[in-house]
């Protein structure tokens with residue numbers, strides 16, 4: 001892996017032809033196979049885009065997903081999709097209902113991972129939603145409490161992790177954006193992640209965004225993953241203050257771009273954020289990516305954000321190589 005590996009959080013905007021296919025499918029105008037062909041075309045487009053732009057660790061772009069929880073709930077026995085609810089700003093989704101024992105139905109993401117990996121020799125992250133977030137964003141009408149629902153999900157999601165590893169995935173990201181919403185449940189997040197990852201041979205990342213980090217840090221570091229993918233730029237790097245008080249001792253995918261803004265950051269703005277990061281973190285700990293998934297941006301904005309991100313890191317590496325060769 002190069003210095004400051006570049007990556008993205010996971011989702012890319014759906015391409016215009018895929019948007020049209022999804023609308024047509026919803027109206028019954030095209031069949032599932034035609035929709036899937038468009039999802040593959042869009043995935044191929046994003047794989048080629050990432051290769052061309054020169055990112056180091058790639059993602060499949062989640063073109064086949066609607067919502068990050070509903071996607072899994074639709075596939076897993078035990079769930080039913082409920083009514084459309086609104087959450088987190090303008091996000092609408094069918095809130096799943098757990099009505100029975102949840103079950104792993106066999107590989108849910110492995111075919112997409114293999115398809116994406118076939119476009120590149122660089123590593124493609126396996127990408128799952130974590131048990132705590134699936135539990136938190138669902139209604140539970142089966143298990144006696146949140147903990148037992150969460151741990152049951154953890155046992156089933158672990159099977160998907162094993163299937164990804166079996167297929168060859170070396171880096172697996174388990175998104176837990178709900179982690180920081182109820183700080184008192186952090187121990188449950190930790191326990192569930194243990195159940196998902198313990199003893200498995202992969203490099204694990206978890207993505208957590210928006211929330212009361214002040215209330216879960218530094219204990220958050222006990223979540224058993226190698227790398228925390230965090231939204232840093234959206235709050236003016238204020239998390240660095242927490243890292244100053246208590247050392248961040250794992251790897252970090254450091255968000256250098258605000259994904260909610262249409263504005264594409266300049267190379268020098270990103271370099272500046274990196275410099276601030278490296279006042280508190282070691283060079284070897286840091287991966288570089290946008291704050292969160294790019295799916296809310298336009299295709300052009302997402303491409304441009306990635307282009308600038310890679311350019312900034314390349315410039316940074318060149319400067320670093322020059323300054324360290326002067327030292328030695």
Ligand SMILES: [Zn+2]
Pocket residue numbers: 009177207208209210231291292293
């Ligand atoms: Zn996020």
